[in-house]
Amino acid sequence: MNRKEFIEKLGVGAAFVLTSTCLGSCTRDRADPIKDLDFVIDLTLNKFLELNNFGSYIIEDQVVIARSITGEYLAATLICSHEQLSQITYSDIEGAWLCTAHGALFSEGGEGLNANGSKGLQIFNTEMNGDLLRVFS
């Protein structure tokens, strides 16, 4: 093998390595829906006191738990359906789920309200029992 052949061969190999590396790390996996989610939080604990305020939210176990602007307890996945970034919040201005990455907006029921939110958002059930809030799929 002469030098030219070596470089040509290296170029193809390097391109393959770069391509396969990028495909492996540049492609984001589509988030699978969370199944069998079921946990309880004690709303009297300091870390959950924020939920006393209408329009606020906390994050627990990859779930965004919100107190809606009308006082309901809501829960949604933290992972946005747009590009699978963990940036879902609850917007007290919109009264909706908002992804801070690219502005995807979802209704409280998880329906997409703009183009980036068009794939919808996984929503979980909530149930109050005294001071305990159960979040489940």
Ligand code: FES
């Ligand atoms: S990842 Fe949420 S809007 Fe893009």
